[in-house]
Amino acid sequence: MFWRIVSRANVMDRFRDTDEPWALVTGASDGIGKSLCKVLARRGFNIILHGRDPAKLSSCCDELLVLAPKGKFEFVEADATQPALVQNVVETVSNKPLTVLINNVGYTTGPVQPLLTIDPAEIQRGIDTGVTWTAQLTRALLPLLVQHKPSLIIYLGSYAATHPPPFIALYTGTKGFVQTFSESLRREMRVIGHKEVEVQYHEVYFSATKSNGAPENLATPSPDRMAEAIISAVGSYKGHVIPYWVHELLSWVFLLVPEWLIARISGTVLAKKRTDIGPSQ
Numbered sequence: 001m002f003w004r005i006v007s008r009a010n011v012m013d014r015f016r017d018t019d020e021p022w023a024l025v026t027g028a029s030d031g032i033g034k035s036l037c038k039v040l041a042r043r044g045f046n047i048i049l050h051g052r053d054p055a056k057l058s059s060c061c062d063e064l065l066v067l068a069p070k071g072k073f074e075f076v077e078a079d080a081t082q083p084a085l086v087q088n089v090v091e092t093v094s095n096k097p098l099t100v101l102i103n104n105v106g107y108t109t110g111p112v113q114p115l116l117t118i119d120p121a122e123i124q125r126g127i128d129t130g131v132t133w134t135a136q137l138t139r140a141l142l143p144l145l146v147q148h149k150p151s152l153i154i155y156l157g158s159y160a161a162t163h164p165p166p167f168i169a170l171y172t173g174t175k176g177f178v179q180t181f182s183e184s185l186r187r188e189m190r191v192i193g194h195k196e197v198e199v200q201y202h203e204v205y206f207s208a209t210k211s212n213g214a215p216e217n218l219a220t221p222s223p224d225r226m227a228e229a230i231i232s233a234v235g236s237y238k239g240h241v242i243p244y245w246v247h248e249l250l251s252w253v254f255l256l257v258p259e260w261l262i263a264r265i266s267g268t269v270l271a272k273k274r275t276d277i278g279p280s281q
């Protein structure tokens with residue numbers, strides 16, 4: 001929480017220190033990803049929006065142009081369930097001085113049910129989207145981010161990796177991978193002399209997006225508010241940050257609650273959303 005007092009609002013300027021700063025946001029056609037694009041556009045970044053729906057992506061680019069008429073906005077279509085398509089993104093980005101990579105796309109809309117009943121093909125889909133895509137994209141773009149440092153890599157994570165509830169083991173597993181991958185990469189960048197490649201894992205609790213489906217309230221901020229919090233939290237310089245203040249307060253409360261109780265409460269909530277037996281009241 002202390003970083004909120006000392007962090008500088010203009011910290012993103014550090015990653016705009018080139019004639020034409022470019023950012024790439026994955027899963028940028030909706031939710032937090034789209035909102036992150038709006039925040040970055042307002043801060044003077046040109047943006048490549050990644051997603052799977054060209055019509056939605058094109059309309060997002062139009063919206064961004066209204067917001068930031070001097071900005072350049074392009075999109076690249078690549079279904080993250082097919083990690084071989086990382087190559088499409090690399091081709092779009094490779095001639096640009098990329099300084100910001102936001103790995104926002106994840107395995108978000110998976111089934112809520114016991115692993116016992118999950119279709120094995122769904123497991124592959126979850127891992128392709130939430131693990132392989134992210135690792136391969138990072139690997140492919142890392143040389144560009146090293147070349148144009150200071151640069152920034154953000155991974156969108158979830159409280160579910162910290163307090164993994166029942167019925168969403170595949171989802172929590174993918175986020176657990178992202179969490180440790182991010183921290184390890186952060187340490188590695190420092191050890192091999194690329195300290196100026198900042199790597200951060202941003203732990204999100206809830207946001208009122210399509211995949212969450214919950215209405216907006218104080219604990220469930222709109223994607224716009226969540227995105228503002230994420231970009232502000234870059235100034236924390238922490239490897240693992242809980243960007244939204246209410247979520248950080250909740251994380252402290254959780255420290256006082258035994259883990260078995262957290263698991264029981266979250267399990268009760270998720271049991272009502274089970275996709276194998278239909279939602280219960």
Ligand SMILES: NC(=O)c1ccc[n+]([C@@H]2O[C@H](COP(=O)([O-])OP(=O)(O)OC[C@H]3O[C@@H](n4cnc5c(N)ncnc54)[C@H](OP(=O)(O)O)[C@@H]3O)[C@@H](O)[C@H]2O)c1
Pocket residue numbers: 026027028029030031032033034050051052053056078079080081104105106107108129156157158159204205206207208209210211212223
């Ligand atoms: N919202 C929350 O409460 C919450 C909580 C914890 C963590 N998070 C994390 O925050 C990130 C963003 O979540 P969100 O709630 O903003 O999600 P969202 O509203 O569902 O938006 C997801 C974005 O990713 C795109 N996308 C999904 N699957 C894709 C695929 N296979 N290939 C290419 N693009 C794909 C979507 O494209 P379309 O527009 O075509 O659907 C959309 O642009 C995720 O990593 C999520 O795990 C969210």
